[in-house]
Every structure is written in C-alpha cells, then in structure tokens.
Amino acid sequence: MKHVLLTLTLFVSFFASAQIVNIPDANFKNALLNHNPVIDTNGDGEIQVSEAEAVTEYLNVYQKEISDMTGIEVFVNLQELSCDRNEITELDISQNINLKKLYCNYNDLSELDISNNTNLEVLQCVANNLSSLDTSQNLMIWHMYLASNNLTTIDLSQNANLQSFLAAGNSLTSLDVSQNSELQNLQINGNDITSLDVTSNQNLITLSVYSNNIGSLDITQNPNLEGLFVSQCGLSNLDVSQNFNLINLQCSNNNINSLDVTENTLLENLSIGGNQIVNIDLSQNVLLEIFSYNFGPISFLDISQNINLLDVSLINTQINNVDFSNSPNLCRLNMNNNFLLEYINLKNGNNEILVGGCANPLSLLNNPNLQFICVEDAQYAATNFTDIPPLATFVEDCSIANGDLNHITGTVKYDDENNGCDGGDVGIGGLLVNTTDGTNNFATTTISTGDYNLTVAENIYTTTVLGLSPYFTLTPAQEVDTFVGFNQTEIADFCIAPTTTANDLAVTLVPLNAARPGFEARYKLVYENVGTTELSGNVELDFDGTLVTFVEATPTETSINGNTISWDYSNLNPFETRSIEVIFEVAQPPIVEAGDVLPYTATINPVSGDAAPDDNVFELNQIVVNSYDPNDKQVLEGYQVLIEDVDEYLHYVIRFQNMGTASAINVRVQDALDEKLDWTTFKVLDASHAMETQLVNGSIDFIFDNINLPTATSDPEGSQGFVAFKVKPVSTVQLNDVVANAADIYFDFNAAIVTNTVFTKFVDVLGVTDFDTLNVVAYPNPANNILNIQADGSVSSIEIMNVLGQTLLTSKGNSNREQIDISGLSAGNYFVRVVVGDGSRVLRVVKK
Known part of the structure; x- marks a missing residue:
C-alpha cells in the first residue's frame, strides 16, 4: 500500500511540473520560446509551469506584435517585465506579486490594475489610453512614467517613496505632491494644470511644467533645483533667487517683465524669449553656454562676461548691436528678423568654429538694417559665412562700425x-x-x-x-x-x-476686408494716369444689387444709376493716382451664403482713344466667406488667368489686423515674390498707412514704422491695415505654370504671422478649380505644438511637407475642424496640404 501511495505522489508531482502554460497569442509564445536567457529549458517548444516559475529576473518581449498577454500570470516569481511597443489592450498582472519593474509603453491599454503589485518600484506606461490609475497600494514605488495617456487625475498621497513622476501630455487639471517629500524629478508638461504647490518638495532637482496655465509658481523652497522648465505657463513673475544650483532655466512665452539671474552662478542654459523682459544682467553667469531670447523687446545685451557661450539665439528683438568678441567658443548664432540690428562684433579670435563647430552655425537673415559684421578675416567670412543679408559688410576694423554704409x-x-x-x-x-x-x-x-x-x-x-x-x-x-x-x-x-502723346488710364478695385453675409464690405477704387496727357472723365462701379446694397463712398459719388455708381474726376496728371473708398452691405442668408461670388466691374473713362483700353476695366469676383483670417493675401485676378494675358499685371492685396493685446508700434510686411513674377515691374497701388518700400533681390519689405496700430478689441476698424500692389509675370511663363505667393507679417518683435498662399494658374480656357470655393484656415500661425485646421467642408486628410516637398506628417479627418500635432517638428517653414472633398489647398505655416 505504501508503494502505491508513493507512486501516485510521484505521478502528481511530475504532472504538475510538466503542465503546459496556456499562451493563446502565437507572437507572445514565439517571443517566450526565443527569449534570451532561455525560458524553454527542455527544448520541447512549449512553456511549462515550472519553466515560467523559474523566471525570476526579467522578461523582455519588446515589439513582438503581441496583442494578448494571457499566460503572464504563471510567471509568479518575475521581478521585471518589459512589453513595450506591442498591441496589448489588457494586461493582467494580479498574480505577479513579486514584480518590481513594469514597462508597458506604447500599447493600447485603457486600464491597468497594479493593486496586487505591492513590491512594484518602477512603472513605465507611456503612450497608452489610461484615463485613471490607482497607486494607493504601491507604497514601494519610486519611479512612475505615465506620459501621453488620458489621465485627468491621479492620487499620489500614498506614494511617499516617489522620487520621479513623469506624466507629460495628459489631461491633468490638478496635482497634489505635498506628501511626496522624496520627489526629485517632476515632469508634467502639456497638461491642463492651473496651480501647483512644490514648497514641500525640497529634494526637487528637475521641475518641468511647461505648456500648462499655472499662473504663478513658488520655487523658493527648492534649493536643489537644477532644471526648471516653465515655458508657456502664464507666469507674470519668476523668483529664482534661492535656486543657487540652477543649471538649466527655460521660461519662454510667459508674461514676465523682469528676471534676476545674478544668484544663479551655475547657470549653463537660459531661454527667456516671448516675455516682456527689456533688460537682463548676465554678468554673474560666467558658465552660461546656451542663451536664447526670441520674440521680445530687449534692446541691449551685454555678454562680455559670458566667455563660455556656445549657442546664442536672438530672433525678433529690438537689439541694435551686440558684441561677441569675448565669446571664443561661439559655434552657433541665430539672429534672424532683428529689424533694428545694425552691427555685430564677431571678432572673437575663432571665427572658424562658426563654419563647422555646430549644426546650422550662423544665420543672420532678414536683418534689413544690418550694415557691418566685424570679423577676424573679412575674405574668409565672405567665402564661408552664408545666410547673411546682401547689404551686410564684413570688416576687420571694428571702429568702422561706428559709422554708416554708403548712400x-x-x-x-x-x-x-x-x-x-x-x-x-x-x-x-x-x-x-x-x-x-x-x-x-x-x-x-x-x-x-x-x-x-x-x-x-x-x-x-x-x-x-x-x-x-x-x-x-x-x-x-x-x-x-x-x-x-x-x-x-x-x-x-x-x-x-x-516721347509721344498717349492717353492711358488704369483702374483697380481693392477689397479691404472679407465679404461676409450680413456685414459691411469695404473697397478702394484706385485709378491712375499712366499716359502722358492730363485727363478728365469719370469712374464707374457696377455691382449686383440683389447681393449687395450701396452704403456710402468717400469722396461722395456724382451719380447713381441703377446698379452703377459714378464719380467725376478732372485734371488727372500723368503719374498721378487717386482713390475712392466704397462701402457695401452684403445681404443676409439665404440671399447670400458662404461660397457665393460678388461680382464688380470698375471702369475709368474715357475708354475711347485710350492707348491700352484693357486696363480701363477691372473685374473683381469676390468669394463670400463666413470665417476668415484677418491677416491674409489675395490675388485679385483669382486662381486662373488666360495665358494670352500673361503680359498683364497681377494685382495683390495683403491685409493685416492687430489681434494682440497692445498697440503695434511698427508693422512690417514681407513678400518674397515667386520667381515667375518680374519684380522689376512692381508698383505700389495703395496702402492704409504711410510706409516705406524696400526691395532686395526681388524680396519686398513694406515698412510701416510708427504706425501705432491699435488692437482689434479697442478699435476694430482702426486695427486694420493693407497694402496693394501690382506686378507682371516674367515673359517666360508658359501654359499651366502656377504662381504661388504668400507674405509674412510682423507686429513689432512678435513672430511672423504667415498669410495664406495664393495661387494663379495660366490656362487656355477658364474653368472651375478647387481653389475657387475652398476656404481653409490654419491657426495659430506660427504654432508651437498643435495646428488647428478649419475648412468650409469636411477635412479628409492633412499632409505636412518641408520646403523640399518631402512629407513629414499625415493625418486623417472627418470634420471641418481638425488638429494635428506638430510638436515633433523643428522650427521653420512648412507646407500643409488640406484635402476637402475633391479639392485641396496648400498653406504655408511656421513652427516656432
């Protein structure tokens, strides 16, 4: 009898040890069978319970296309599990009570129960779909990385050992870390947090909360802080006087008026752009290597004590001159778009490093007043330094820079x-x-x-x-x-x-704002004498009285006959230009809807005897819109022009409006003409304010200095401006060629607002194109992280391309309002192709 019982006991024991683990997912099973170190120790192509229980240190099934982790529960002695980049929707680790480290990044988990994993120390669950997570039983946990989920709240009060908490890119509205006194690394950028108290976290080394709206932040109790990232937080002030160990400070795009960094003597990286800081003292920051102040009112910068500078970015500032002569290690300098900049001293004894020391080492573009750049070797600089304004002159004698160029x-x-x-x-x-x-x-x-x-x-x-x-x-x-x-x-x-006697008149009708149902539409009739004789006559404007109603004109009209308004003029001299402002009211729906066309015909008489009667008549077909960007560009001829009219002018109007919170002292509109346009034929027609025009190699700069443009909220009509001009295509334009053009609008030292891109195609027969009725707007422009697309119809796809036409991002859509994340793109210009139905539009956007 004893022999029988012994045999039975041995059989049961053998059966248990030989029991095969149920693993329904073939990819998971294959990953286990090919695991290193070996799990299938008996080589039978199966995983026995005993083999699973023998795994104690770690299990790595990274990127194996696994969707079902059934079978993991048998690995009861497992201490570390890595299942990143699979297709897992559920993960049951309730039996893995010895688990200390869990890595389940880039899956499709919407839930995760870790209540039984009381030994858990490290949790990384990035880029899943978690909306909540209970960590109250995980008293041992010291590291949590939960970025890019859907968390709206999380309770960390029981995690007293927590040292590192990273939850960027969620939807957290609040976070209490008052019980986490051991916390050293807190990164919660890109959430919806409105307040944060870190006064209890005296061990904090890194704090990253950028792209929240916290308003204020007290860091005076964080003496160990080395990295502080608080850009785009709505801060009005920032006190870093007690953060003596601070090495990296990023506080761009807030509302900070002043910043004192004289106590931060260990500072190596400082970014403060997009604030209202006028002056900053860097004299005590002798270790500073990277300094960035883009888009701000700073007018003077003393960096004579910052001998370790490597990388400097000063874009859209009011700086007049800057001296880098004490910066021998400078290997990257980006100083684009500084309209007041006249002089740079780069004579630092080591100009060669600006050629190959760093990627994209030197960029000084769009500094129209930059006259002198003092360097070690002018010939070397002229040969090797690209991205320099054409007028900027390299000199070796820095005293010359106190003078002026030639005139x-x-x-x-x-x-x-x-x-x-x-x-x-x-x-x-x-x-x-x-x-x-x-x-x-x-x-x-x-x-x-x-x-x-x-x-x-x-x-x-x-x-x-x-x-x-x-x-x-x-x-x-x-x-x-x-x-x-x-x-x-x-x-x-x-x-x-x-040289001859020639009667020659020309007229243009310029739309000053978008035409919207039920609102006023304003226009300017611009007429000019381009001949050699003094002329008198009248200007007529025909309109569709069923679509618009005439309101008033300045000067007052001479007569109205049905749908024709007439103004008499006299003694119009050669080269003289005059204008008439006309206001109509657009009919309300259903008479006028978005997408309808308002036709106008302007005529200047006398036509009889005119040497070039074609430009005595101007037709404008304005498309009605519901929503619009107040900073835009239009080509008045529309999206198609007959190839037989290739020798005629194209008429452009660029409109701008101050949508900011303060008056714009100066406005600049820059237009780099398409290569298919002949800049030598350029002529300004009219402008809303006094301005100066400069052209450099065909790129136009309209300069509205001291325009003092009020804000749209304080003066809706006075906040608007425009410039209208005409230019002819080059003589080599052929059938089906397309002219594309956009403009950059600068309000003071702010980033450029990029207008829509307008297209004109040369055809042999006029027809309907997808451009004619497709209204698409991208905003904000420039953008930081999220680009919004709004269209009159449902957006089916969005494609973002670089300037070389290479596709970088794509996104599908199914509504007239879509978003695309561009946070991964580097700063610069991009093209966005938006497909709506059977049509598409291409817009130019700027990534900050």
Whole structure:
C-alpha cells in the first residue's frame, strides 16, 4: 500500500511540473520560446509551469506584435517585465506579486490594475489610453512614467517613496505632491494644470511644467533645483533667487517683465524669449553656454562676461548691436528678423568654429538694417559665412562700425514741357528706383516728392528707374557710382520726359476686408494716369444689387444709376493716382451664403482713344466667406488667368489686423515674390498707412514704422491695415505654370504671422478649380505644438511637407475642424496640404 501511495505522489508531482502554460497569442509564445536567457529549458517548444516559475529576473518581449498577454500570470516569481511597443489592450498582472519593474509603453491599454503589485518600484506606461490609475497600494514605488495617456487625475498621497513622476501630455487639471517629500524629478508638461504647490518638495532637482496655465509658481523652497522648465505657463513673475544650483532655466512665452539671474552662478542654459523682459544682467553667469531670447523687446545685451557661450539665439528683438568678441567658443548664432540690428562684433579670435563647430552655425537673415559684421578675416567670412543679408559688410576694423554704409540719393522729376528738368518740375512718387552691383539688386520706391534713398556697401553701383512705359524717356538712362570706403553719399537725379502723346488710364478695385453675409464690405477704387496727357472723365462701379446694397463712398459719388455708381474726376496728371473708398452691405442668408461670388466691374473713362483700353476695366469676383483670417493675401485676378494675358499685371492685396493685446508700434510686411513674377515691374497701388518700400533681390519689405496700430478689441476698424500692389509675370511663363505667393507679417518683435498662399494658374480656357470655393484656415500661425485646421467642408486628410516637398506628417479627418500635432517638428517653414472633398489647398505655416 505504501508503494502505491508513493507512486501516485510521484505521478502528481511530475504532472504538475510538466503542465503546459496556456499562451493563446502565437507572437507572445514565439517571443517566450526565443527569449534570451532561455525560458524553454527542455527544448520541447512549449512553456511549462515550472519553466515560467523559474523566471525570476526579467522578461523582455519588446515589439513582438503581441496583442494578448494571457499566460503572464504563471510567471509568479518575475521581478521585471518589459512589453513595450506591442498591441496589448489588457494586461493582467494580479498574480505577479513579486514584480518590481513594469514597462508597458506604447500599447493600447485603457486600464491597468497594479493593486496586487505591492513590491512594484518602477512603472513605465507611456503612450497608452489610461484615463485613471490607482497607486494607493504601491507604497514601494519610486519611479512612475505615465506620459501621453488620458489621465485627468491621479492620487499620489500614498506614494511617499516617489522620487520621479513623469506624466507629460495628459489631461491633468490638478496635482497634489505635498506628501511626496522624496520627489526629485517632476515632469508634467502639456497638461491642463492651473496651480501647483512644490514648497514641500525640497529634494526637487528637475521641475518641468511647461505648456500648462499655472499662473504663478513658488520655487523658493527648492534649493536643489537644477532644471526648471516653465515655458508657456502664464507666469507674470519668476523668483529664482534661492535656486543657487540652477543649471538649466527655460521660461519662454510667459508674461514676465523682469528676471534676476545674478544668484544663479551655475547657470549653463537660459531661454527667456516671448516675455516682456527689456533688460537682463548676465554678468554673474560666467558658465552660461546656451542663451536664447526670441520674440521680445530687449534692446541691449551685454555678454562680455559670458566667455563660455556656445549657442546664442536672438530672433525678433529690438537689439541694435551686440558684441561677441569675448565669446571664443561661439559655434552657433541665430539672429534672424532683428529689424533694428545694425552691427555685430564677431571678432572673437575663432571665427572658424562658426563654419563647422555646430549644426546650422550662423544665420543672420532678414536683418534689413544690418550694415557691418566685424570679423577676424573679412575674405574668409565672405567665402564661408552664408545666410547673411546682401547689404551686410564684413570688416576687420571694428571702429568702422561706428559709422554708416554708403548712400545713393536723388529725386525723380517729370519734365512735362520737354525742356529739361528744372526747379519748376515736380517730383514723381511711387516709381521703382534700383541699383545693382552686378550680383545684388537694391530697390525702393520714390516718396510723393520724388525723392529716394538707397543704402549700399563698397562696390560699383549702377542706378536707374525701372518700370517706365515706352511713352517716356529717362535722363540719364543710368547713373554709375563707385564707393571705396564708407560714410559716402552720391547724388543721382533722374528726369522723365514724354516721347509721344498717349492717353492711358488704369483702374483697380481693392477689397479691404472679407465679404461676409450680413456685414459691411469695404473697397478702394484706385485709378491712375499712366499716359502722358492730363485727363478728365469719370469712374464707374457696377455691382449686383440683389447681393449687395450701396452704403456710402468717400469722396461722395456724382451719380447713381441703377446698379452703377459714378464719380467725376478732372485734371488727372500723368503719374498721378487717386482713390475712392466704397462701402457695401452684403445681404443676409439665404440671399447670400458662404461660397457665393460678388461680382464688380470698375471702369475709368474715357475708354475711347485710350492707348491700352484693357486696363480701363477691372473685374473683381469676390468669394463670400463666413470665417476668415484677418491677416491674409489675395490675388485679385483669382486662381486662373488666360495665358494670352500673361503680359498683364497681377494685382495683390495683403491685409493685416492687430489681434494682440497692445498697440503695434511698427508693422512690417514681407513678400518674397515667386520667381515667375518680374519684380522689376512692381508698383505700389495703395496702402492704409504711410510706409516705406524696400526691395532686395526681388524680396519686398513694406515698412510701416510708427504706425501705432491699435488692437482689434479697442478699435476694430482702426486695427486694420493693407497694402496693394501690382506686378507682371516674367515673359517666360508658359501654359499651366502656377504662381504661388504668400507674405509674412510682423507686429513689432512678435513672430511672423504667415498669410495664406495664393495661387494663379495660366490656362487656355477658364474653368472651375478647387481653389475657387475652398476656404481653409490654419491657426495659430506660427504654432508651437498643435495646428488647428478649419475648412468650409469636411477635412479628409492633412499632409505636412518641408520646403523640399518631402512629407513629414499625415493625418486623417472627418470634420471641418481638425488638429494635428506638430510638436515633433523643428522650427521653420512648412507646407500643409488640406484635402476637402475633391479639392485641396496648400498653406504655408511656421513652427516656432
């Protein structure tokens, strides 16, 4: 009998040890069978219970396309489990009570029960779908990484041993860390937290809360803090005077007026852009290596004590000059878009490092007033330093920078009597004067008195007046000046005289705002005498009275006959331009809906006897919209032009509005013309405010200095501005060519607002295109993390491309409002293709 019982006991024992674990997911089973170290120790192609129980240290099934982890419960002695980057929707670890470390990142978990895992010390569950997590039983846990889930709340009061908590990219609205006195690393950026108290966390080393709206933050009780990341938090002040160990401080895009970092002598990385900080003292930060102040009102920067500087970014500031002569290690400098910048001292004894010391080492683009860059070797700099404004001049003698570049000035007059220009002849405004050194072209438009001023460097320059019609002759045909050295001025006056008698008038209708159902639509009739004789006549505007109702005009109309408004004019001189402002009220729905077209026809008489009667008539077909971007660009000819009209002007209008919280002192509108447009034919038609126009190699800069544009909330109509101009396509444009154009609008030192991109296609037959009715807006632009897309119809897809046309991101959609995350893109310009139904639009956006 004893023999029988012994045999039975041995059989049961053998059966238990040989029992096979149920693992229904073939990918999970295959990962276990091929695991290193070996789990299937008997090599039978199965996992026995005894083999699972023998696994104690770790189990790694990273990226094995596993969707079902059934069988993991048998690994009862397991201390570390890594199942990252699979397709797991459920994970039962209730039997794995010895588990100390769990890594389940990048799965599809919506729930995770760790209440039985009381030995758990490390939990990483990034990029899942967790909306809640109970950690009250995990008293041993010291590290939690829960970024990119859907957490709205989490209770950490029982996790007294917690040292590291990372939960960026969730939906947390609050977080209590008062019981976590051991906390060293807290990263909760990209949530919806409105307040945070870290005064109990004296061991805190890293605090990252950027992209929340906490408003205020007290860090005076965190003496061990080394890294502080509080950008985009709505902070109005920040006291870091007690954080003596601070190494990295990022506090950009807040509302901070002043910042004292004189006590932070260990600081190596400082980013403070997008605030209202006018001055900052860096004299005590001798270890500083990286400094960034982009988009702010700072006008002076002393970095003479910061000898360890490696990387400096100063974009869109009010800095006039900056001296890097005490920064021998400087290997990256980005100082784009500083409109007041005139001088940079780069004579630091080590200019070579700015060529290959760092990626993208030197960028000084779009600094229109930058005159001198002092360097070690001017010839070396000219050969190796790219991304430099054409006018900027390299010099080795830094004392030269106290002076000025050279100037070509003069007056362009009209000799209507053909007896040579004299004191009785008047100057002509709006003419394009260009000078070239054979490589670069610098141009401006004459002011109303005919005067102009061009800034140039050392070289031989040829100056002339561009865009004159064959009716006129120019004397002299050109002026050649040679400049050796600086601080010199040459006078180049020009005289224009008629060569024939020609009646020639032109008219344009410029829309000053978007046409919306039930709202007023404002327009400007701009008419000009482009011939050689003084003329009188009338301007007429035809409109559709069923769609719009005439409200008023300035000057007052001479007559109204049905749907035709008429204004008489007299004594319009050659080169003279006049304008009429007209206001209509757009009918309400259902008479006028979004997508409808408002047709207008403007005519200037007399047409009979006009040398070029085609430009006596201008047709505008304005598309009605519901929502619109107040900063936009339009081509008035629309999205199609007949190839037979390729020698005619294209008319553009750029509109802007101050949507900020303070008046804009200065506004600049920059337009880099498409290469298929002939910049030498450029002509300003009208502008809302006094401005100066500069062209450098065909890129136009409209400068509205001291415009003092009020905010939209304080003065909706006064907060708006515009500039209208015309330019012809180049003569080589062919059938089906497309001209694409956008503009950048700068309000003071803020980042550029990028307008929509307008397209004009040259066709042989006019037809309906997807551009004609498709209204798409991308905002905010520039954007930081999330780009919003709004369209009149349902968005089916969004594609983001770089400037080379390479696709970087794609997103599907099913509504007229979509979002796409661009946080992973580097700062710069991108194109966004939005598909709506059978049509698409391409917009240009800027990533901050």
